[in-house]
Structures are given as C-alpha cells and as structure tokens.
Ligand SMILES: [Zn+2]
C-alpha cells in the first residue's frame with residue numbers, strides 16, 4: 494500500500510509498504526479521511542519531539558473496516574468508524590481510575606509518544622485494536638468524522654471548566670482547537686464568549702463559531718474586564734500571562750494548548766488572586782459525545798474543514814498550513 498512517510502524537517506516521501514495484517518484483537522481500517530493536526534504540522538516543521546522520523550503521521554481519521562482479527566467481537570467488515578487514538582495500557586494506576594488520557598504507558602498512532610513510533614493513518618490502511626474503535630452514526634460523513642478527535646480535545650477542555658452557565662468566558666487562540674472550543678461552549682449557556690487572537694481572519698471565524706465578541710490583541714490592548722473562565726488554546730508564555738491578567742480572582746484558567754514546554758509564570762498573581770489553573774489533555778469519552786452533538790446539529794465541523802485534498806497533495810497541504818497568510822483551518826486528506 495501507499496503511505497506518506499515523514500523523514501525529517503520539511504521532508505515527506507511516499508513509500509510502498511505491505512498492507513498491515515490485524516492482530517487478533519485488531520481491525521484493519523481502509524482510511525477514507527485523515528486530518529492534519531497542529532502537532533503534525535509542528536512535526537513537519539521538525540519542532541515536535543513527538544514526531545521522530547521515519548514516521549507515518551495521522552491520528553485524526555476515519556474509514557471503513559476492511560477485515561477483523563479472530564478475537565474481534567462486535568465489529569465487522571464494512572462498518573464506518575473513527576478511532577480514539579489513545580492506546581492506553583489499561584493496567585496502570587491512571588487507567589484503573591479510568592483516566593485513560595493520563596496513562597503513563599500510552600502510545601498514539603502517528604506519533605512517537607514514549608519513544609515508540611506507531612504508524613498513523615496517512616496511508617491506505619491502518620490496524621487498530623477493537624476497543625479504541627468508534628462506529629459512526631449514519632449521518633456523519635468521513636470528513637466530519639476526522640474532526641471528532643480535535644473536537645474531543647476541545648470538548649474535554651470545556652468540560653474541565655465545570656458549570657459554565659452564566660459565566661463570562663474568554664478563549665485565547667482562534668486556531669482549530671479554540672474555534673471548536675467556542676462551538677462546544679455555546680452548548681453550555683455561558684453568559685458571554687469573547688475570543689482573542691492576533692489574526693483578524695481567525696477572529697472572524699470565531700464569530701462564525703459563536704463568539705459574541707472578538708478582540709485582536711495586536712491592535713487592542715488586553716481588556717480591563719475580568720472573566721470567570723479563560724481557555725488558553727495556545728499555551729505559550731505570552732498567552733498564559735494574558736490569561737492570568739484577565740481571569741477574575743478565584744476564576745479558572747484551562748490550558749488546552751501546549752505550544753511551550755516551559756515558561757516564566759506570574760506566580761504572585763496566582764497566589765494572591767487565588768485563581769485556579771487546569772491542564773487539559775486529549776479526551777475520555779468526548780469523541781463520542783462530540784459525535785452526538787454533531788448528529789444533533791449542536792456543533793458544525795464542516796466549517797472547520799477548509800480543504801479536502803488527495804493524500805498525494807499532502808506536501809502542498811502542509812506547506813499552505815505553514816504560511817502565515819494561510820486561509821486554512823483544517824485540511825482533510827483522502828488516501
Ligand atoms: Zn491532533
């Protein structure tokens with residue numbers, strides 16, 4: 494089969510490899526749609542330690558089951574599916590508490606978590622164990638289904654904030670995760686959602702996703718007003734400091750973005766203002782919950798997908814996402 498292999502910064506190559514055979518508890522999926530994640534883009538740029546070449550990337554995907562291992566019970570050939578790509582161990586302390594996203598031994602297809610390279614979905618076929626497979630509701634298209642993984646990330650972050658009813662909410666960062674977070678927040682009766690970013694085009698998209706107001710932090714100063722909850726969908730020193738400035742005393746900051754690994758942090762403000770700060774990583778059952786929201790038209794992922802291209806055009810797709818002028822939000826590739 495044909496697969497797209499990442500071979501180092503800005504180096505992608507099509508390779509021909511045998512079609513993988515499913516293990517006894519796995520199904521083989523014919524990939525129909527695979528989206529490019531911001532983390533894949535950083536991999537392409539050579540700045541993501543979780544993408545070690547040579548690697549077939551791709552963890553946001555959907556497809557059709559092509560064959561099943563002997564011990565597969567519920568799934569069968571022809572079923573349309575997406576996949577929760579967190580391959581948790583099921584045995585560690587975190588897994589026993591059902592915090593699968595925090596599993597210390599997890600691996601993820603298309604990444605190099607824990608120094609283990611697991612082949613991803615930028616290929617014609619992928620094998621995944623049955624318990625991570627999510628059958629699609631009939632109304633969900635393959636392209637939409639490829640958005641359920643990032644939507645799951647956003648929804649998990651939004652749920653980490655607790656009850657948002659009548660809360661004044663700020664979202665910093667109007668990339669895909671921020672825009673999807675705004676769509677999710679719209680379902681939780683917040684009093685107001687204000688989006689902040691540096692790029693007008695993205696701020697416009699945030700209004701289309703349900704933000705009531707958009708502030709360009711380049712043009713306007715950080716607002717004086719305070720927010721009950723601030724979502725940082727960027728996660729660098731600047732945005733975390735901004736979040737600390739606009740969160741009310743005793744308010745909450747949820748950090749979903751992880752652009753920086755270490756930062757200087759306004760610790761005095763944190764102590765004296767008693768705000769709370771939560772990390773948010775991946776998801777638990779939120780991919781399924783996002784599918785229900787999608788089926789009930791409570792969110793719209795179609796407007797997140799700005800291009801659908803054949804996998805052969807992957808290099809163009811990655812390059813266009815690298816450009817600061819890009820109009821793309823999410824690109825879906827079709828192997
Ligand atoms: Zn992703």
Ligand SMILES: [Zn+2]
Nearest residue numbers: 582585588596
């Ligand atoms: Zn575990």
